[in-house]
Amino acid sequence: MNIHIFKNEEDFIQTAASQVTSLLNANPYAKLGLATGSTPVGLYKRLIEMHRQGLVSFAQATTYNLDEYVGLPENHAESYRTFMNEKLFNHIDINIDHTHIPNGNAADPEEECRAYDKMLEENGPVDLQLLGIGHNGHIAFNEPGDSLTSGTHITTLQAKTREANARFFPSIDDVPTHAITMGVGSIMKARQIMLLIRGEDKAEIAKRALTGPISTDCPASLLQCHPNVIVLLDQGAGRLFK
Ligand code: GLP
Numbered sequence: 123m124n125i126h127i128f129k130n131e132e133d134f135i136q137t138a139a140s141q142v143t144s145l146l147n148a149n150p151y152a153k154l155g156l157a158t159g160s161t162p163v164g165l166y167k168r169l170i171e172m173h174r175q176g177l178v179s180f181a182q183a184t185t186y187n188l189d190e191y192v193g194l195p196e197n198h199a200e201s202y203r204t205f206m207n208e209k210l211f212n213h214i215d216i217n218i219d220h221t222h223i224p225n226g227n228a229a230d231p232e233e234e235c236r237a238y239d240k241m242l243e244e245n246g247p248v249d250l251q252l253l254g255i256g257h258n259g260h261i262a263f264n265e266p267g268d269s270l271t272s273g274t275h276i277t278t279l280q281a282k283t284r285e286a287n288a289r290f291f292p293s294i295d296d297v298p299t300h301a302i303t304m305g306v307g308s309i310m311k312a313r314q315i316m317l318l319i320r321g322e323d324k325a326e327i328a329k330r331a332l333t334g335p336i337s338t339d340c341p342a343s344l345l346q347c348h349p350n351v352i353v354l355l356d357q358g359a360g361r362l363f364k
Contacts (some may be wrong), residue, residue, distance in 0.1 A: 125332060126354045126357050127360030131164070131264055134320070139168040141316055141352065143178040145250050155251030155309070156210075157188050158202045158263070160320045162252055167172045173214045180216040186241075186248055187226040188230060188262035190226040192276060200290050201226070224274065224302040233276040235302060242274075251312035255319055258282050259327050259340035263303035272307025276300055305339040306344055314350045317342070322352040322358035329362040 128134035142165070145152050158226045172178050174282045187202060203223050211221055214362060222241065223322075228234035242248070253261050258280060264270055265280045278300055279287075287295040303321070331342035338344075345351050355363070 123332060123351045123353055125205040125355070127237075127355045127357065127363055129357055131356065134318075134354055135164045135168050138162075138316065138318060138354055139172060140164045142169060142250065142252075142315060143172055146180065146183060148250065150179065150258070152183050152249045153245065154183060154185045155188065155248040155312055156185050156206065157204050157252045157254050158176070159254040161254040163209055165252075165318065166252065170213040179196050182212045183216060184220040184245065185216065186245075186304075187221075187223040188253075188309070190224045191216050191298040192226045192231065192300040193298050194226060196225075196227065210262055212232050222363065226298075226302055228302075231276050231302060235276065236306070238274040238302075239308060242304070242311070246311060248312040251315045253309070253315060253317045253345075254352060255317065255324060255327060255342045256283055257286060257323065257327055259331055260341045261306070261309060261317075261342045261345070264306050264309075264341040265343060266339045268338060270341055270344070270363065271305040272304045274308060275303065275305055286318075305358050306341060310344065310348055312348075314352070315348055317345060317351060317353045318357040319353065319357045322361065324359040325361045328355055328359045343361060 187206060190202045193275050196203050204237060222236050225234050236237060255261060258266050263277050265277060284297040292295050331340050334343055336343045336346050
């Protein structure tokens, strides 16, 4: 793992953005794996700015998102489709038909999982997979447990995850109980993974995921097995590495 800790926010964001823009400038047809959550928001803002400055185009790119809540209407303010449209897609030159997010309202959710994996298998591998990390070590919505699932699947969100995401909803009761998520196996197929970790509150899980034992109790620790991972930490998240 290639771990970088940044003293200032600007360098953190620009390094993350440069990874994406260098890839697209070298290969305009690149396949990007995208993530939601508050962590990548600064990166998406910077990508929009760089696009406006003519420094990058997404016109030929294809994107695959990691996960989506089950049961939220697609146009719900907190659906990951809405998040991606508002935080990135609506402001760049991407063809919206080339942006893929699991459908959390599919009539047959199991079939939706199979179809998402089939699409990833046929179109993949993803060139660069962006990831954040949950306080419990989850990646996408792969929650810690005795076992992990390789492919796209429906998962029950843990109380800690629903509490963390309650800040985006009127109350915790409004946070969905289930999500559809790419599995760890699908994520690990990416050619390169870029894990972003921000904030003091992520310091402990960052240390555990990056230097602790590889265990399903901390899904992000499996990334230690991937041959091409870059991890960007801000000073707060990296404070236990000194
Ligand atoms: C969410 C997402 C993850 C994300 C994580 C951390 O629930 N499913 O993909 O990485 O939790 O989110 P944040 O960046 O807001 O801390």
